[in-house]
Amino acid sequence: MKAVLVRQFGPVDEARLEELPSLVPGKGEVVVNLHAAEVNFPDILVMEGNYQKKPPLPFSPGKAGAGVVSAVGEGVTRLSVEDRVAVQVEYGAYAEQLCTSAVDCFKMPAAMPFDVAAALGLVYQTAHFALLERARMQPGDRVLVLGASGGVGSAAVQLAKALGAGTVIGGVKGERNAELARAAGCVETIDLEMDNLRDGLRDAIRLATDGHGVDVVIDPVGGQVTDAALRAMAWSGRLVVIGFAAGSIPTIKANYLLVKNIAVTGLQWSDYRERFPEWVERVQLEIFDLWSTGRLAPQVSDSMPLAHFADALNRLKTGSAHGKIILVP
Ligand SMILES: NC(=O)c1ccc[n+]([C@@H]2O[C@H](COP(=O)([O-])OP(=O)(O)OC[C@H]3O[C@@H](n4cnc5c(N)ncnc54)[C@H](OP(=O)(O)O)[C@@H]3O)[C@@H](O)[C@H]2O)c1
Known part of the structure; x- marks a missing residue:
């Protein structure tokens, strides 16, 4: 699978799209094949090494995405293969696949497109x-x-x-x-x-x-x-x-x-996600419900291929993004 990889903290243009082995879920984890990743200002800070939490190198940036569960680890009962889910993580969503704890995944409403689910994240x-x-x-x-x-x-x-x-x-x-x-x-x-x-x-x-x-x-x-x-x-x-x-x-x-x-x-x-995952899930389901009843509509302005991640992030940094940018793996 392909993923954006940061090998050294620094300017976003220094990260590369690399080929990595497919992921296998551990106990309590699932693998999600991502269809959309949300581009956020804090991603820039994380990649530059200026964020309050620094991931271990190398890592893939990206705090939110949406996709389809492709594998389920031991002990996971709340999700099954083929479930469509939104994902909230500390990092890792700028990739074709993401492996994370099942509690970081939220089932999407059937009618919700992947880019909308990703944009309704962080x-x-x-x-x-x-x-x-x-x-x-x-x-x-x-x-x-x-x-x-x-x-x-x-x-x-x-x-x-x-x-x-x-x-x-x-x-x-x-x-x-x-x-x-x-x-x-x-x-x-x-x-x-x-x-x-x-x-x-x-x-x-x-x-x-x-x-x-x-x-x-x-x-x-x-x-x-x-x-x-x-x-x-x-x-x-x-x-x-x-x-x-x-x-x-x-x-x-x-x-x-x-x-x-x-x-x-x-x-x-992110402290709430770590300390109170059930609270975060309740809020996510409420956000989905507000979308389903027409009271929320994220302003997705651009969907760009994953390979264009640096362009997307530079648009955010220079203030030339007008709406939410979604990366499509
Ligand atoms: N605490 C948390 O849990 C948490 C979670 C998410 C994000 N954040 C932080 O929240 C901040 C914003 O994130 P975001 O995703 O909303 O970023 P964003 O999409 O880039 O939005 C930032 C907004 O602030 C405006 N702005 C920038 N400089 C300004 C200035 N001097 N005066 C007035 N407006 C100005 C920008 O306008 P232009 O586009 O025209 O520059 C833009 O509308 C970041 O620092 C991010 O790290 C914190």
Whole structure:
């Protein structure tokens, strides 16, 4: 089978598509023949060696995919050969085959295409845990999603709406991204590249929320945007730190938290997968159900052959991806 292999941490272009022996499942494991792999920003960090968890070398990147179970190891009862499954793993999905624990696999609805199942992986799980578990979002809450045209951002916009948020506002870079954020469901978008973002974001949020501020901020962007977003929050608001797509880690000013009873909380979604797999499965089935009932639709913009992985990742890195990219092994 063919797989993208990282032999040294470094630029994504240094990884190669290599021929490897077919996989055999161990106890409690299954082998999945992948039909789609989700391309995610953290894949770049993992390949460069800049991610919080470093896989042992050599490894295949890729945290989510979908395909068909081709072999089942000893003791596996919840899956059978030929089951169509979505897969969530720490790494390994940029490949024709993946061998993983059966608990990492979720049966797909019969009508769901593989690219959709792959696209409903990491970013939707992250957005769901951010909104409900970390931000404790309540029906009617005003929600600001930063990076609202990106992977986590657009998933958070769709899920916030589907899960009962009031106003959902997108923080974006430029008009093209604003269009994507509105297509995902934002009633309003705010350009984060404005002059004097610190005051300007607060003024724009006040205008969009009748002076209330936002109850929830979903923040995969970081940098100076986080500081500006904190100043735009309502009393008792909750901001979830998810990532630093802007390239720098913000410093949180504690006086903002005190003055308005604000909570800032972090999310490392993969911890839930490792510690509470049954919780992650419940959330995945809920996400599938929201898709089946027409309340979620991932914005897949491109399906590319697995061999084009570096091109796909470079598009994410340079901000020229407009929607979810799927690799097809
Ligand atoms: N904590 C977790 O469990 C978890 C899970 C998944 C992802 N993450 C992290 O979350 C972050 C985002 O991931 P993603 O998959 O959503 O990435 P993505 O698809 O590349 O989206 C990032 C978004 O942020 C925007 N952005 C970048 N720099 C910005 C700036 N200076 N000001 C305003 N907007 C800016 C991007 O706009 P352009 O495209 O125009 O640049 C894009 O819309 C990454 O750091 C990733 O590692 C964390």
